Each structure stands twice: as C-alpha cells, then as structure tokens.
Amino acid sequence: MKIGVLALQGDFDRHAKALARCGVSRSEEIQAVEVRKPAELADVDGLIIPGGESTTLLKLMEAWGFVPALEKFHAEGRPIFGTCAGLILLARDVDNPRQFSLDFIDVGVERNAYGRQRESFEARGSASLEGRPTPVEMVFIRAPRIRRVGAGVETLAHHADEPVLARQGSVLVATFHPELTDDPTIHEYFCAMVARAAARRGAAA
Amino acid sequence: MADVNGLRIADRKHIGLAEMLKGGVIMDVTNAEQAKIAEDAGAASVMALERVPSDIRRDGGVARMSPVKKIQEIQKAVTIPVMAKARIGHFVEAQILEALGVDFIDESEVLTPADEHFHIDKFAFRVPFVCGCRDLGEALRRIGEGAAMIRTKGEAGSGNIVEAVRHMRAIVSGIRRLTVLSPEELMTEAKNLGAPYDLVRWVAQAGKLPVPNFSAGGIATPADAALMMQLGAEAVFVGSGIFKSSDPAKRAKAVVQATTHFKDPDVLVRVSEDLGDAMVGIETSKLAEKDLMQTRGW
Numbered sequence: 092m093k094i095g096v097l098a099l100q101g102d103f104d105r106h107a108k109a110l111a112r113c114g115v116s117r118s119e120e121i122q123a124v125e126v127r128k129p130a131e132l133a134d135v136d137g138l139i140i141p142g143g144e145s146t147t148l149l150k151l152m153e154a155w156g157f158v159p160a161l162e163k164f165h166a167e168g169r170p171i172f173g174t175c176a177g178l179i180l181l182a183r184d185v186d187n188p189r190q191f192s193l194d195f196i197d198v199g200v201e202r203n204a205y206g207r208q209r210e211s212f213e214a215r216g217s218a219s220l221e222g223r224p225t226p227v228e229m230v231f232i233r234a235p236r237i238r239r240v241g242a243g244v245e246t247l248a249h250h251a252d253e254p255v256l257a258r259q260g261s262v263l264v265a266t267f268h269p270e271l272t273d274d275p276t277i278h279e280y281f282c283a284m285v286a287r288a289a290a291r292r293g294a295a296a
Numbered sequence: 297m298a299d300v301n302g303l304r305i306a307d308r309k310h311i312g313l314a315e316m317l318k319g320g321v322i323m324d325v326t327n328a329e330q331a332k333i334a335e336d337a338g339a340a341s342v343m344a345l346e347r348v349p350s351d352i353r354r355d356g357g358v359a360r361m362s363p364v365k366k367i368q369e370i371q372k373a374v375t376i377p378v379m380a381k382a383r384i385g386h387f388v389e390a391q392i393l394e395a396l397g398v399d400f401i402d403e404s405e406v407l408t409p410a411d412e413h414f415h416i417d418k419f420a421f422r423v424p425f426v427c428g429c430r431d432l433g434e435a436l437r438r439i440g441e442g443a444a445m446i447r448t449k450g451e452a453g454s455g456n457i458v459e460a461v462r463h464m465r466a467i468v469s470g471i472r473r474l475t476v477l478s479p480e481e482l483m484t485e486a487k488n489l490g491a492p493y494d495l496v497r498w499v500a501q502a503g504k505l506p507v508p509n510f511s512a513g514g515i516a517t518p519a520d521a522a523l524m525m526q527l528g529a530e531a532v533f534v535g536s537g538i539f540k541s542s543d544p545a546k547r548a549k550a551v552v553q554a555t556t557h558f559k560d561p562d563v564l565v566r567v568s569e570d571l572g573d574a575m576v577g578i579e580t581s582k583l584a585e586k587d588l589m590q591t592r593g594w
Contacts, residue, residue, distance in 0.1 A: 144320065
C-alpha cells in the first residue's frame, strides 16, 4: 500500500516516518511517497497533507495545478488526512484571514486561533477510534481551531470541549500534530481508512 | 525544556515549529511592505531586522535588535511566523522579543555581539531560538543551551555561497564521522568538539542532529537555495539576496519554488529564467578577519 505525503513544504518527513512505524505494526507493508507534482498522485492510495504554512502550501499548490488534481483524487474516494495547515486547506471555510480552501470536509476553521508560538502547548486527550476510547498525545503549534462542525462530520477527539480530530467520509483532519509524537495510533487509524478504501476500489474495478 | 529521547533539549513544541518550516524559505525583511511581498511570494516565515546584512556590512556601526515598532508592524502585516534577531548574549533583547510574541528568536552573529564569552540561556524562555554554527561542535553547544533549530552561518550579506557550503559540509561530515566511532572514542571526541557528551552520543547513534538544520548566509539565487538543500539543509534563510536584487518579488517566488523542487533541474531552469540582476556579491576570501560575521559566537 502506498500513501503519499504532500512534500511541498512542512513536516512531511515526520509524517513519512510515522507511516513507516505503522508499517512495522501492520502485516501489510506501507510505503510513504513524497508528492511534489500532481502526476505523482496517480499511484498512491491515500494522501497526507502535513503541517506547515498554509499560505506557502497554497502558493505552491496553485503554481502546479494541484487543486483540480486533488479534487479528482478526493472524488475517487481515496482518503486524505490533513494536520494543522493540512486541515486548513481541506476545510469548507477559513477565517483569520479568509482564504481559499478545498472544501473536502464541512468544518469552519480559524487560523492561529490560540495565538503565536508562545501560546503553543501540549496536552493529553482521548480519541474515539473504531468505537473505542484511545489515549492520544497532542502537540498544538500555532494551531487552528475548528469553530464549526457540519452535520455529516464526526468528531473523534476533543480538547477542552472543542473538536480537535474530525472525519467526514474519506477525509480525516487534526488541529494538532500526531506525527511529532512516537504514538502511531492516529496514523494507524488513517492507514486502516486507506486500506479499506483501496479494497473497495479494487472490488469495483 | 523537555526531556526528548533522554536529552535536555528544547521543548517538542518548539522543535516542532522548526519542523513546520522545513522545505521553506525564511526571508529577511526590514518593514511591513517587504514582509507582505515575502508572504505573497510563499515565504514560510519572515525575519525582522533593522538593516539587511549587506547594509550592516556597508554602513558599519553597532547592529542591534530591530526597533519594536517595526516588529509590531511586521507582525500585523503577515499571518506567517515572525522571527527577529537578538544580539549574541543579549538576553534582555530576547526578553523583549519574547514579550512581543515573536515566534522564533535568532541569536545572531549578524548583529554586534553583546557578550564576548556567553550565549543566552535559551531554556529560560517560552519561545524557541535558532542559532548559527560553522561546525558540529558549535551546533551541539547551541543545542545544549536550548536552541530548537540550527542554521549554518555562511557569511551573511556576502551574496557568496562558498561559506555556507563549507559550513554545511563541515556539519554533515562531522555527523557522519561520529556514526563510525566506537563507544570508547566518543568522550574524547566530545572533548575535541567542545560539545556536550550526551548530545555527541545521541548524534553518533541517530546519524542526525536532534533539531532541524537549516542553511543561511550567502544565498542569492534559486540555484544557491537548491544547492544547500541538496547538501543536506532542511530549509533556507535568505537575507540580502532578495531585497538587494533588481526584482525582489520575482526572485522571492523563484527561491521558494527552487527550495521545494530542489532535486528537479527542469523546474530550476524554469524559475531561473528572466530573474533580473542578483545582488552584487563579495569575494569572502578577500575579507579581513575583523570583517567576518561568521567568527562571532563561542
């Protein structure tokens, strides 16, 4: 199974390492592939959009025609996981300031909503994954806040009563950075999403 | 301060911010207008300073932290992280930058040092620090003091990449050398490097630094940025190279593209077309020892 990591800018390397750790614990081998051009999306089963600067990522995506390529990728049901800046790009609407986003998940997001780096923090929380409560380490860095959650969106984890991990169909988003911890739980959850989607596409083909 | 992998190093959230900047370009800016140009071009962060290094070099005098008002204007103008420089050892400039909410403090040799013996105790702050280095020993001393990111120094304001290359090669080969030493050799190696033993041992096992390693000092073209990335830099700082060129907005965009697509010569050709004039460079081997910025730091 191949999972792409959008490698235009940000902590894509940490996501690739987190996926490699999942590969060790799953029976199936997981290959992390750096994606810098839209054509490289063709042979990956899922995609991670990492943390980084959303304005930088947008410029680089626009320059290479990533927006239509990602729309096609999403329409085919291939799963996408966005952390922090990745969430900002995947959301329906973005505030502080308003900017373009892909609208793949029905949430409203406020950028830099806790403040500057001085206000960055770590927390321990619990996620509800596959119907089970699971402890999760959370690192929030100049993090966005999910201010609105649409009807079709399932909140999988909270911090201080606010949603921090959410899913709608094939799209998973986090306001924090599981890739900066040694805890593979959330990446394993995403790998399972990708495996199921790949099996479905295989059966349909 | 955190205990990361058994080491006393910067907090994970601070090293994490450095991780978020990887593959990006951090651009020196002196006012809000330049900051906006940098952000629009795709900069991952901007560095606020009073004068760009080539002007500091030309005008001389004492180079200090940027005026507070300028930093505030820049913070208002952009949404990307804002860094600012403090003089080596000037922990009160750092306290002011922390109170301003600057996202990363560069304890920088580009400014006139405030202390001839000691760097800032970076663990005493709630914001992360980046520090310059020329070799592995200097990098590990700064990490041991709490730096959350390292950048090779190069020679700021020179527009000449040769010093940046020398420093990056020194770090990369220093790391490689540690990985082949036997355990009993590491203490003497730590002594020779002038570096904390725990960090030397960690790097020998991991084959990398425990914080991100960026490149600075002399990058003037997209090809320079891609060269540093291919040599092992994880992101680049561009100082005078952008706003001392004939078309800053265009050059800034080109350097951003070149840093992402550093392994792709076809992209480098495309972004290097029709860029206008680069900054005029300096032959660094002709600079007097006293005019070098890279020798500042202990």
